[in-house]
Amino acid sequence: MRYEGLVYRPPSEANSLLIQCTIGCPHNKCTFCPMYKGTVFRIRPVEELKEDLRSAREYYGDKIETIFLPDGNTILMKTEQLLEILAFAREMFPRLSRVTSYGSARFINLKPAADLQLLREAGLTRIHSGMESGDDPVLAGIRKGATAAEIIAAGLKVKAAGMELSEYVLIGIGGRGRSCEHAAASAAVLNAINPDFIRLRTYIPIPGTPLYEDYRQGRFDLLSPHEALRETAMFIEHLDVTGQLFSDHNSNYAYVNGRLPMDKQAMLAGIDKLLAMPEAAFRSPEAGGL
Known part of the structure; x- marks a missing residue:
């Protein structure tokens, strides 16, 4: 198995085998993101990826059950390439139950719905998508490369294909000036x-x-801990979904986790308790990172 540069993966993929299908990010313009800077995006040859899968089989045997396909926006690969990799992965690892990748709205929308369906049938079971915000002025300001309408279209395409969808929201990315709009949108x-x-x-x-x-x-006015918590509460209050919410990153002030809508009030109550604490009890807004 070969890796180039820093390889990023979601916390939920901590136990997954990483097969680095692409190097870098094809967009690589988001103003908040330090990942893949200085890296020219490229897609690795399928035969190289098969060699990596063979190496993993030799090392781990057939015990691998989950695979994640870095780098950023591997969904951009040609559908036939991804299908070949997925088929070979299942050949190497018959116990495979989940294969996932990153995919932002811009690049998901380049895939025909029929192609997403083929990928799901071949074993691509989940897409991790960083929407960051649903507020168009914020999305334009951070140069995300997609509008709210395009994010919705991409998400619905993924769901219609039968894949699981994990969407990422960036608390505070609207700054103090658009905190409420960012949360609600x-x-x-x-x-x-x-x-x-x-x-x-x-x-x-x-x-x-x-x-x-x-x-x-x-x-840009960075939110204080209490402001970020209030934005988080407003965001949760406006949610009307039936999925799971996770605060699985050390950047967050509140670890609110659960299933919506049944756990909403417990989450909000937990945030209220945190808001009763002095701001000095929290990390500095500038501290932390990836």
Whole structure:
């Protein structure tokens, strides 16, 4: 198995075999994101990927049950390439129950619905998608490359194909000026999609990114811990979905986890308890990172 550069994967894929199908991100313009900077996006040859799968079989035997396919937006690979990799992975690992990849709305929408259906039938079972926000001004400001309507269209395509969808929301990415709009609009987009999983991250400015420079120059107002918690509460209050919500990242101030709608009030009560604590009890808004 061969890896190039830093390889990122969601926390939920901690026990998955990583087969690095692509190098870097084909978009790579998000103003908040430090990942893949300086990396020219490319797709690895299928034969190389098969060699990696063979190496994994030799090392682990046939015990692998889950695989994640980094890097950013592996969904961009040609459908026939992904189908070949999925078929070979199942040949190597007959116990395989889940194969997942990253896929943002822009690149999901490039796939015909029929292709997504083929990929699901071949074993691609879940897409991790960083929507970040459902607020169009915020999406434009962070150069996400998709609108709220396009995020909804992509999410519905994934769901219609029978795949699980894990959507990521970035608390605080609208700054102080659009906190309420970001919270409400993000919930509205997710209500339209009804994803299987919603995963929260809290924005922390990372040196070397354009948004960090905006923050340092006073053009972006970073939320305080209490402001981020209130935004999280507003977001949850507006949700009308039947999936699971996870706060599975150390950037977050509140670890709210559960199934919606039944656990909503317990989540909000937990945030209320945190809001009763002094802000000095929380990490600095600038501390932390990936």
